Amino acid sequence: MKKYEALNPKFKEYTEFKISKNKFMHNLGFEITKIEPGYIEGDLKFKEMHEQQNGWLHGGVTSTILDMAQGFAAYSMVEDGKQVFTVEAKVSYFNPGIASQFFTRGYVIKPGKRFHFCEAEVYYLKEDGSEVTVAKGSSTMAVV
Amino acid sequence: MKKYEALNPKFKEYTEFKISKNKFMHNLGFEITKIEPGYIEGDLKFKEMHEQQNGWLHGGVTSTILDMAQGFAAYSMVEDGKQVFTVEAKVSYFNPGIASQFFTRGYVIKPGKRFHFCEAEVYYLKEDGSEVTVAKGSSTMAVV
Amino acid sequence: MKKYEALNPKFKEYTEFKISKNKFMHNLGFEITKIEPGYIEGDLKFKEMHEQQNGWLHGGVTSTILDMAQGFAAYSMVEDGKQVFTVEAKVSYFNPGIASQFFTRGYVIKPGKRFHFCEAEVYYLKEDGSEVTVAKGSSTMAVV
């Protein structure tokens, strides 16, 4: 993961403020656990409300988590007062989401003035501690 | 929109059965209102729980609706007992989702044995009845 | 296809000028046959140099044609002197490209100040005149 300098010295407070206002995220139970310039970590305890038709993690929950990990990674890399909007996002689904807890990391892969390109993964941990990637996201985030 | 023949004479019951088991969809309040071979319509009444940080429709809700419209459009085009999984999905965000009710249409654009390519839109209606597209989705749905 | 007003009264000359300078396009033998505001048509006579390993149209040729149809559709919708750059593009491959001539249409699906969202198809014609879609593209074009 590349290390970046934040443009906003209060990037953490600013990103946390944006997170605090995100009601859908709180409804899901998704929590951000780490904020660094251009880098986000979060996790989600699996609940019955997250199930698709087979009882596994719903692709919509997965894409929401990826969107937030990427969007807030972008927020941590903008000047104070600037906003971030998702222009487009792609999600590739690698493995079914069958676990009691899911994790995500989102990161800016190419920062820019007009937009930040971001990527993110949702994964769970096997008993031996190794990661199983549920889905990988790639997105364009506009800085406005 | 292309017209297709369903491979499953009970495509409607089969798709409805899959829909009935989708808990995340019911949690959101998203409802499917029309099922034809390769074509789905649905709607969502906007609620506070759907808000992102500006009070607009969260991109994760949008991408979830697009995923379901496309996934169930694909389900309506498979043989009885077959399952559908999202391989990958892209969403382009055209306009902010600021409305009290949202609509979607999802459709198979290229059916196949191994996968169905699908597209979908989420939109709302202006007072004059014209549509404002919030987002457009394109996806690959595996038939297993 | 939506009808748009061009922002540049000389949109046709401006787009043709950009096309004239595109050497890779001329190397391929791809020709633009129609330019309207936000809409492009073109065609390509299949040659041996376009072949992938099975002797069919190479996916790279397909994605190049889609990129140009979308990029020049965007060029026809910008103010004089503005430039267009591809931010990102997705291509879905529906059918193998086995034909002596290929056609494309590219169009702006959502114009904007900062970027135009575009789509395009590459297709060939069956003997009965019906279209077989080889690939569908969707892209974000930045206006700079």
Add this chain to the structure above:
Amino acid sequence: MKKYEALNPKFKEYTEFKISKNKFMHNLGFEITKIEPGYIEGDLKFKEMHEQQNGWLHGGVTSTILDMAQGFAAYSMVEDGKQVFTVEAKVSYFNPGIASQFFTRGYVIKPGKRFHFCEAEVYYLKEDGSEVTVAKGSSTMAVV
């Protein structure tokens, strides 16, 4: 980059055979320089025929190189006699391609029975040896 075991003991010869038959690739002047299970390297000397309207590397050349790096990475991971087809591919353009030589690496990020998910980058080298990424690709490759 993950290390994989090849399913085909002659994966190198098999991939080289497929490469040898790819005429569009040879027309471009793109050369594969390394083949490992699930991993490909290649390079391209920039020529006038590769130019877009500003004299830079054409996005179609970029997407072609990414497609081949990903497709042949997938070919190196299939059983003897199996074929690989691009289902869909996305390309994000990070920086203009202004250099005399370009490099690519393509890799399988999630192998599978039905399809391999792949990623690839096109980059050039600055005088200090550091990489500038021109574009990043992500794709779904069907194994047939």
